[in-house]
Amino acid sequence: MRDGMRDGAAELGAAAAAALLLAWYDRHARVMPWRTSPADRAAGERPDPYRVWLSEVMLQQTTVAAVRAYFRRFTERWPTVADLAAAADADVMAEWAGLGYYARARNLLKCARAVVADHSGEFPDTEVGLRTLPGIGPYTAAAVAAIAFDEPAVVVDGNVERVVSRLHAVETPLPASKPALVALAAGLTPQQRPGDFAQAMMDLGATICTPRKPACGICPLWSLCAARAAGIAADLPRKSPKPAKPTRRGIAYVAVRADGAVLLETRPAKGLLGGMLGFVGSDWSEDPVPAPPLDAGWSPAPFAVRHTFTHFHLELTVHLATPPQTAAPTRGSFTPRDAFRPGDLPTLMLKVWQAAEPHLP
């Protein structure tokens, strides 16, 4: 059984924290293309669920600075979920190129098509309903429900984990502490303005309650923060150590015909860079197996391409060739030079192209 008096005190503290945070947000909310201002909402304007969803997916593990340009291009090219659902896969993957975590783009299309096919073109207006869609997990479902539909869902991202772990001085390391942090966040979440509250928590984490050197001196929750009082704010949240990254190697084959056509392939829909355009190559492993896609006078390029993924370093050797017009590759196909936009490539492949291009005849 829970202690009624202590619960009452905790509720008062939670209400105070939410009120302080919302007051701070009203003065300091950052302007972003996917947000409506409190003033606009007071005038009756509602956030567009499509834009809220699109921004939240783009923002998964990705900085606001990186997302801005992509959000603008996507919404200009595909203004509604129906427009996106009707887009060609290759166009969406190309537009996402460079943003990373490409499963998001694949699921983005699946989700848009599911909304059109199964939900009459309207996003479900509850956390539970949203959770059933591809690419929408616990965080995104709660965020869209709160921001677009005013549902008091408990929104917990990395910012909220940090803010809450400090506010309550939770010393258990992540990810073990996650359930406790969600419970604490639930206790803070108000019934009124849940969308603003969620965005306020995330803005606070992004601008004041930062991972390193938090600006406790100007924090609206200063007076309520247990970690600040204990002098350990900068040490929280504690995290379990991460495993070291191994180095893998591979070979990329860059073939450009005399007419300028470039050999490219669309990568398999699963796995690393899945669904993205790229150069044909070997596997990536400790001991890669060469796999030239056609008989040609391949010559090793005088450089290597290094790239680091989430869980390993990659060192690519590049082989160059200028095959005849008649060459028939076993993998990929030759793309006319004027149809090849290097910007459609994921960053690793763009690095390969930028390194190889000056060495072509």
Add this chain to the structure above:
DNA sequence: TAAACGTGGAG
């Protein structure tokens, strides 16, 4: 539960 899954910026 843990591993897979990108990238660019900050310190």
Add this chain to the structure above:
DNA sequence: TCTCCAAGTTT
């Protein structure tokens, strides 16, 4: 150079 980290989801 190198580690950490950013509005996580899927398998």
